[in-house]
Every structure is written in structure tokens, then in C-alpha cells.
Amino acid sequence: MMDARKFRILQAIIDDYILTAIPVGSRTISKKYEMGLSSATIRNEMSDLEELGYLDQPHISAGRVPSAKAYRLYVDQLLQAGKIHSADAASIRDHFSQRAGKMEDVINRAAQVLSNVTHYTSLVMSPRGGEMRIRNIQLVPVSSATALLVIVTDNGIVRDTVIHVDSDLDADALYTLSRMLTERLAGRTLSEAMETLQGMSREFAQKRALLEGIGDLVTDVENQQEKGRLAFAGPSNILNFPEYNDVEKARAFLSLLETKDALVKLLEQHQNVAFTVRIGPETGVPELRECSLVTATYSLGDFTHGTIGVIGPTRMEYGRVLSILSAMGEQLTRLFAQDKE
Amino acid sequence: MMDARKFRILQAIIDDYILTAIPVGSRTISKKYEMGLSSATIRNEMSDLEELGYLDQPHISAGRVPSAKAYRLYVDQLLQAGKIHSADAASIRDHFSQRAGKMEDVINRAAQVLSNVTHYTSLVMSPRGGEMRIRNIQLVPVSSATALLVIVTDNGIVRDTVIHVDSDLDADALYTLSRMLTERLAGRTLSEAMETLQGMSREFAQKRALLEGIGDLVTDVENQQEKGRLAFAGPSNILNFPEYNDVEKARAFLSLLETKDALVKLLEQHQNVAFTVRIGPETGVPELRECSLVTATYSLGDFTHGTIGVIGPTRMEYGRVLSILSAMGEQLTRLFAQDKE
DNA sequence: GTTAGCACTCGTTTTGTGTGAGTGCTAACA
DNA sequence: TGTTAGCACTCACACAAAACGAGTGCTAAC
Secondary structure, three states, rough: OOOOOHHHHHHHHHHHHHOOOOEEHHHHHHHHOOOOOOOHHHHHHHHHHHHHOOEEOOOOOOOEEEOOHHHHHHHHHHHHOOOOOOOOOHHHHHHOOOOOOOOHHHHHHHEEEEEHHHHOEEEEEEEOOOOOEEEEEEEEOOOOOEEEEEEEOOOOOEEEEEEEOOOOOHHHHHHHHHHHHHHHOOOOOOOHHHHHHHHHHHHHHOOOOHHHHHHHHHHHOOOOOOHHHHEOOOHHHHHHHHHHHHHHHHHHHHHHHOHHHHHOOOOHHHOOOEEEEEEEEOOOOOOOOOOEEOOOEOOOOOOEEEEEEEEEOOOOHHHHHHHHHHHHHHHHHHHHOOOOO | OOOHHHHHHHHHHHHHHHHOOOOHHHHHHHHHOOOOOOOHHHHHHHHHHHHOOEEOOOOOOEEEEEOOOHHHHHHHHHHHHHOOOOOOHHHHHHOOOOOOOEHHHHHHHHHHHHHHHOHHHHHHHOOOOOOEEHHHHHHEEEEOOEEEEEEEEEOOOOOEEEEOOOOOOOOOHHHHHHHHHHHHHOOOOHHHHHHHHHHHHHHHHHHHHHHHHHHHHHHHHHHOOOHHHEEEEOOHHHHHHHHOOOOHHHHHHHHHHHHHHHHHHHHHOOOOOOOEEEEEHHHHHHHOOEEEEEEEEOOOOOOEEEEEEEEEOOOOOHHHHHHHHHHHHHHOOOHHHOOOO
């Protein structure tokens, strides 16, 4: 079975592999990491570790490489040891001083900072809108047939889209309508608002089309077209790692990012846990077989959570990434809290 | 000197190289392209063409590769022969049926379509705001200290940002203020608006801070932070081309895209010509030494122009790209025109 | 249980050798 | 004078063989 010494050796192997990306041999461990053991002993232990499924051997005359199972152990240990000290918190705070506002801007900026600090590819997902409470709704005339619908939530978050309106509505009419909408919908969650809107469209038959249009839109905002909720930054960072020296792999990875769908799905899973580490095959996405995805959440009100994450090679600096994500999550949570009067 | 036959041969070489990306030899030309000439003759001509600077030889026992000068000739011929028939116009219209609205959405969507159709990396740049005329300005309350400033131009384009406001302004006050602003600024260009705003901030001393804030913002919108004006799509398309099989090159290219700055500069040059083709070194950007940048413009009102473009390897399908860009430019121009009542 | 020693494995690097596409040149031909 | 056939020559590339060496597993001694 797995004793303390084996574990120490495994850890050394993982550390070294994370650093160098080349299979690590028994000699390396016994020399670079002072174990007080000869390479032969290490060799025996490594043989055991391989049998236990923690190490893989690319070929018989090469060193060993940590398996997904090994990283899993490593990360679990990291997580439970609570080694996630927000060391980089300060640096993140420096780079990320912003106030809430347009959700899109916030997540883009956050992704930017995250990829700059980690040097990996970063992902930031805004929360579903469903739980947010409406503070204010306003229609701004654009052309004779369109208006900009602005929805402000009580987190100080703004979302807007251009919609069709009846052409007989001038600026003042729209403003009156906006006031009425705000009056009736303020304080409700978006989900509740939709029901109310349906009721209203019965009440005010003549404005039915418009109200239903708005209703549809609120739905849209609620399940905001998934793709729009995801921001990423630093896609080309993955090319810094030798495991992506193969252009085919790189292309697959980048295409995956560009499409977004798969990532959105991944980030939507496990939204209720503070940290998630999915290693290689654990992601369930073939293109990410050699990647790890580390995520954390931030909160925005009591029930609404967003996700931030980092994608990199399986030999990721998990410790550092986890602490950075933790700091960033706190930062985002604070950002949204401060704006909630 | 360059006679008609040499030109035909050069054209054949370019066509072949664009297709295959492998250096083309004399035999290929005499067989695949029916010239009625033997390979030996072609060889002589090719030798001349090389001396004239139109062909390069990667090494002595390989075929020839067109030089930047050759592409230049090829493209010039293409342009003056007016071969840019909007063949793909229909297909673009299908993929790109949208109405004006948020500028950001429009350019993103356009970039998406452009990269889908061409299979190259696409660039779409929105025009500077300076020449656009204001139709409507509105402030929407967000939190007690912030508001969303929405500016609608007479092209039906919406731009908005969150700004600070005095905390003693409630929704109605903001609306009143909005009406006043609209009344005074409607019909003016953004540049003119700024002057008016300065005047106003003298007139209404108590609102000075806010008005100046808005003024600053209009400036911002005017020279909208350059980066925000550029959208691109399909960055990983470049990896489809064998000349970017080298990961280092690919990384340099992608980083360049992510940073945006250099591209913005490139697209800002020559905004007054319908088409631009910059081949390899002509771009002046070292990372694009092996790329060509083809651009076209679209117009938005009489004096305001935006740029769309495509980046690919120097052996680009210039003809096809030019005609697609032309179609797309028309499409965008029409889009903005239709919304201008 | 640990370690030195050693034979063995096998990917990587180096070296060597064809192979063939393509060239330039010359000489004959129309 | 322009075109073409023929031929020697070049050189990247593909492939095989050989040398290398990092790393292993096993055995025997401590």
C-alpha cells in the first residue's frame, strides 16, 4: 500500500514533472530531492507506484510520468491541507480595480487579469441571470422601430439589447412605459418578472406585442445566450507548453475555445462547490485529454454564483493556480457586494 | 523585360502555389497548365522571372515560389481587371441578416461571418465615432453613484458605458437631464457635442462635474478605446495553413492578434481607399512577414468609414477574398443606411 | 530494508545512402 | 532566333543502420 515515503516520492516526481515536462527518472529524484535514498531504492518504490496506478511509463527505457490518478491525489492533498493562501491576492487587487457595471466588461477584464497572472488560458463565466433581482428597467429609443432595453439588477449589473417596438412610441411614451415596468418589476427576480409580464400583456392588450417582446427578452437575458456568458483570455498561452507543440493538438484546443459550447457545459457543472479540479480525462472532453481545468466560484448575491477557471496542461501548478483563483473569486465577490446598497 | 508569355507563366505559378503551397517546378507548369511549351522553355522563362525578382528559389534543386513582388503584380492585375464580382454576395446576405444596434454586436457578427466564409482570420473595425451625429442621449440610473450613459447616433448605433454621477440625482432627474442633453446635442457630431458640453458646464455650474464627466466620456466614445473597435474571428484558421505548422510562428501570430494594437494601426492606414492589399513585408509588421492583409471599407454615413479585412498566408486566394470583402462591405453599408431614417 | 553493480531496453541522435524533383547548360532543330 | 531534347549536377528528403545514453529490473551483497 501507499505509505508516507511513497507519497513523498510521488510528490517529488509530480513537482519535477510539472517543472520540466520530461519523464523523471529515479536518479533525478534521489539527487535533486534530498531523500537520503539511493536511486535503486527509489526505483523499487517507483515500480510499486506504477503498479498502484500512480505512474505511467511512456516507454520502458524512459522515466516515469504522473498519471491522472497521481495528480488527483496531489490536488486532494493540496486542497485538504488548506494550502490555498491568497498570496497573490494583492497583485490581483492591483490589476483588478474596477466597479461593477456592464457584466460583459467585468468578465472580460477578469479573464484578462487571470490569464496575465497565471500564464494559462483563463475562463470567466457570468452567472445565470435567473436569481438576480431587478432594480430598474428602461427603454431608450434608438430608431423608429427599435429601442434599447436596459435592465439593471440590484447588483449594479447592466444588461442591454436592442429590441423591436411599436413605431408609435416616442421617447416620452417609452419613458412612461419604463417607469411602469420598473414600478411593477423592481425587486422581483427575472424569473418572477416573466410571469408578471405575461399577466401584464393580458391587462394591457394594446401593448401586448411589445410586452411579450420584452418578456421574451427577459427570458433571453435570464438564460442569457450561453455563449455570451463566457469570456476567455490568453488562448495562445497553451502554446507555451511543450505538450502543445503539435499543431494539430493546438488547433483542436483553440477551436474548442472558439466554439465555447463545450466549455460552457463544463463550467456549468459543479457550480455549488468552491473549487473544482478536473484532470485530463476527468473533463470528459476528448480535446482536453491532456489538459486540466481548475475552477472556483464567486458569488453575487446569496444564491447567484459565477465560475472562474483556468485551463492548462495536466502538469499544472495546481497550488499556485488554486490560490490565484481563490483570490480572484474573493475579489469578484467583493466587487459585486460593494455595489449592492 | 516582362512580356505577355512571362506574365502568363507567372500567373500559372502563383495559381499553383496558392493551391498547393509547394514550390512549383517547370514540369508542373508545362503539364498542368496547357501552355504549349516544353518544360525547358518554361525553365528559361522562370530563370528570367527570377532575375526580375518575381520568383524565389528556396534552394537550388527545388521549384520556385512567388515573391511579394509577384503577388503585388498579380493583385494589381486582379484589381484593375475589375474581377471583383460579388459572387458570394448571396451567401453572405444569407449568413448576415441583422439590423444595426449595438456596434459591438454588429462587428462581432460580421467578423464571424467573414471568417466562416473565407476560412481565414477576419478583422472588422468599427469607425471612429467623431463624425457620427447624435440622435439621442440618455442616462439610466444604475446605482446611487453610477448611471449608464447611452448614446444613440443617427445610424441607429448604440454605444453605452457606466459613468459616475452625483448621488443626489434620482431617476426622474436623470431623465430630465437626458432630455436636456438630447435637445441640445441632437444633430451634432460627437466632436461638436464636446464643445457644447464645455459651454454647458459653464452655464450650469452646479452640474459641472457631471457634465464634464459626460464630456470626457463622449471623448472616449469618439476615439473609442481603439482596442474595443476591433473585432476578429477565426484566429485559429491560420493553423490550417502549412506555413504555420511551426508552433513558434503560430504563437507569434496569435499573440499579435490578442494584443490588437498593431492590427488597429494597420487597419487605420489607408482608410480612404476601397481596397488594400498588403503582402508580406509590405505590412511593416515583422510577425506578418509571411502573411497578407486584405482590407476593404464600408461606409456609415457620408464621411464615416469602417474597415473590414482578412489575414492569411501570402499565397492567399486574393480574387475570392477581394470579392467576398467587397460583398461584405456593401452589406454593412446597406445595414447602416437602412436604419437611417 | 538498502544499495551497488550490471545486463538489458528502447527512444533519440547521428551518420550514411539512395532517390527524385528540379535545375542549368549545351547542342540540335525548326 | 526561339524552342526543345538530353544530360550532368544539386540538394532536400526519406529511410536504414549504428552509436548513444538515460533509465530500468534484477541479483547479490551489505
